[in-house]
Amino acid sequence: MGSTTEQSVLLEVSFPYARYAEIAANTLSVDKEPRRGGVSKIISHEGNVLKVVLQSTEARLLRVSANSFLEHLRLVTETMEKFGPPV
Structure with a gap:
């Protein structure tokens, strides 16, 4: 059974360009977490730093969400690298 205490994960990812952080934030913000997801x-984003806060009352859900987010971030980063520096 999960705890009722809110737990959180803060991720800060530095990019070589502020535009990359903006692109990553805009791309990853499109899909909202479902309410039932918990x-x-x-x-x-602030300058060249992408900031993400994940919160849940269940550590397992927090871990799964963080892992999923990092996989999506990896795909976004690889895509930006393939197309070169931002314009």
């Missing part, structure tokens, strides 16, 4: 996600 995880809330806040995505922002």
Whole structure:
């Protein structure tokens, strides 16, 4: 059974360009977490840093959500690298 205490994960990812952080934030913000999922996600960027806060009352859901987010981030990063520096 999960705890009722809110737990969170803060991820800060540095990119070589502020535009990359903006692109990643905009791309990853498109899909909102489903309400029944039990995880809330806040995505922002500040300069060249992408900031993500994941919150849940269940550690297992938080872990699964963080892993999924990192996989999506990897795909976004690889795509940006393939197309070169931002314009």
